[in-house]
Amino acid sequence: MNTTAPAISAYVTDDERWQALQARDARADGVFVYAVRTTGVYCRPSASARLPKRENVEFFDSSGAAEAAGYRASRRARGDQTSAAAERTALVARACRLIEDAETALNLDDLAAHAGMSSFHFHRVFKAETGLTPKAYASASRARRLRAELVFPNTSVTDAIYGAGFNSNSRFYEASDQLLGMRARDYRAGGTGAVIRFAVGQCSLGAILVAQSQRGICAILLDDDPDALVRNLQDQFPKAQLIGGDEEFEQLIAQVVGFIEVPSLGLNLPLDVRGTAFQERVWQALREISPGTTASYTQIAERIGAPKAVRAVAQACSANHIAVAIPCHRVVRRDGDIAGYRWGVDRKRELLRREAEA
Numbered sequence: 001m002n003t004t005a006p007a008i009s010a011y012v013t014d015d016e017r018w019q020a021l022q023a024r025d026a027r028a029d030g031v032f033v034y035a036v037r038t039t040g041v042y043c044r045p046s047a048s049a050r051l052p053k054r055e056n057v058e059f060f061d062s063s064g065a066a067e068a069a070g071y072r073a074s075r076r077a078r079g080d081q082t083s084a085a086a087e088r089t090a091l092v093a094r095a096c097r098l099i100e101d102a103e104t105a106l107n108l109d110d111l112a113a114h115a116g117m118s119s120f121h122f123h124r125v126f127k128a129e130t131g132l133t134p135k136a137y138a139s140a141s142r143a144r145r146l147r148a149e150l151v152f153p154n155t156s157v158t159d160a161i162y163g164a165g166f167n168s169n170s171r172f173y174e175a176s177d178q179l180l181g182m183r184a185r186d187y188r189a190g191g192t193g194a195v196i197r198f199a200v201g202q203c204s205l206g207a208i209l210v211a212q213s214q215r216g217i218c219a220i221l222l223d224d225d226p227d228a229l230v231r232n233l234q235d236q237f238p239k240a241q242l243i244g245g246d247e248e249f250e251q252l253i254a255q256v257v258g259f260i261e262v263p264s265l266g267l268n269l270p271l272d273v274r275g276t277a278f279q280e281r282v283w284q285a286l287r288e289i290s291p292g293t294t295a296s297y298t299q300i301a302e303r304i305g306a307p308k309a310v311r312a313v314a315q316a317c318s319a320n321h322i323a324v325a326i327p328c329h330r331v332v333r334r335d336g337d338i339a340g341y342r343w344g345v346d347r348k349r350e351l352l353r354r355e356a357e358a
Contacts, residue, residue, distance in 0.1 A: 017059045021045050027118060030125055032059050035066050041074040042066040049074065089305065091115055092129040095122075099138050108134055129305035132281055140277035196237055199245035200226045203257045205347050209233060210245075210253045216270030220256060220323040222343035236321065260324060263291055263355045267325055275319065278309075282316035289330045291355045296334045318342055324351070 011017050011031045020028040028045040035042035036052045042063065043049055060066040063073065095111055111134055112122035126134050196218065198211035209229035211219040219236065221229045233242065245253065252269075259267040273283060281304045288303075289295050295303075297317075301310045317328040320342065329348045333339045341348035 014059055017045070018054060018057070021057070022051065024048070027121060031121055032061055033063050033066050034059050035069070035071040039074075040071055042071045043074050047074070089129060092126055092305065095126060095134070096130070096137065099134065105138055130281055132277070132284070136280075137277055140280050194237065194240040195243060196233075196240045197243050197245050197249050198230075198233060199249055199253045200229055201250075201253045201257060203260050205260060205343075205350065208253070208257060208260070210256050211242075212249070212252065213272045215272035217322060217325060218272040218274070219321045220325055221321070222323050222347060256324070260351070261354075263351075269325060271322060271325060273322070273326070275316070278306075278312060279316040279319060281306075282313050283320060283326045286317070286320075286327055286330065289327060291327075291330075294330050294332045294336075294352065296336075297331055297339075298334050300331060314339075330355075 011020055011028050017028070017032055017034070019025075021034055024046045026046040031045075033042045033044055034052075035058045037056045037058060038052070042060065058069075060069065060071075067073075095115055098111065098114060099106060108119050108123060111126075112119040115122050115125075117125070123134060126132075126137070130137055132140065194213060196211050196213050198209060198219070200207060200209045202208070205222055206224045207222070207226040207229055209219065209221040209223075209226075209232075210217065211221075211233055219233055221232055223229050223232075255269070256267065259265050273280060275283065282300060285300050285303050297310045297313045298307075301307050301313045304313075306312070313331075317331055318340070320326050320328045323329075323343055329341060329351045331339075338345055338349050338352070
């Protein structure tokens with residue numbers, strides 16, 4: 001049997017995939033599976049099963065796609081899936097530690113080389129496991145390190161910048177607004193110098209507050225007491241300059257209220273999302289839940305490649321400050337029961353009812 005892998009990086013076309021299958025190229029595992037029409041089963045490319053005839057072979061991007069087409073996993077494939085999934089999880093976990101521990105940012109080619117994969121394959125596997133691209137994970141990791149460094153008053157901003165993995169001040173300041181939503185000195189001072197516009201209104205679910213930083217919507221809060229909403233915002237940004245919204249800003253809050261009342265209107269607003277790398281993975285997964293549907297905490301944990309982190313997923317949902325735009329109300333318990341909600345279970349139930357009827 002030929003064990004020399006072909007020089008293929010993407011395995012995009014059927015011809016490339018057939019070449020990889022002929023070579024039993026292990027680098028193609030996880031990129032696609034092949035199915036055999038005469039047996040009705042599918043396998044990974046490097047499987048040691050007898051090579052089928054080309055005219056009987058069909059390629060799929062994933063095992064799920066093969067099963068949707070009516071194929072079943074081969075006996076070997078079922079065992080391989082468990083071990084391959086564990087191997088991918090461990091590989092990505094090592095890559096995450098590598099990103100977090102690196103003194104300077106690693107590029108995609110460096111990370112892929114450490115993993116023994118092509119850049120294309122590594123990028124795909126990493127995103128499938130974490131819910132983030134390697135670049136996005138690195139940015140979130142550096143933002144977390146920067147926030148941690150800025151907590152210490154005796155650490156200069158320059159030292160914090162280098163401690164977070166930036167190799168120059170200029171590179172940091174190019175990305176600082178996206179990482180912190182404000183200047184580093186302002187972040188250290190609890191938001192001093194940051195301008196946050198906000199407005200409080202009423203909707204059928206009670207009082208609502210919408211706040212916007214320079215980057216985008218940074219808070220959508222719900223409560224029965226309008227004053228409690230303002231105090232919540234002040235606690236979140238204790239030293240920021242909070243400015244009541246003008247007539248133009250009132251249109252923004254009207255847009256959010258309109259979405260709450262009629263979910264079919266949709267809501268597409270730039271968001272200022274601030275959280276740990278894990279929280280941002282969870283929040284991104286929440287935004288991918290279609291209106292009118294729900295997902296369990298367990299399903300979200302599985303989608304972000306952390307099946308054992310169900311409790312942490314629930315904590316990330318409760319830490320969400322941007323109601324409805326980051327739809328944590330669409331997450332329920334495994335049995336379908338409507339679990340806790342930061343802004344009250346009754347509001348959660350009503351939001352789900354409206355979306356289901358939209």
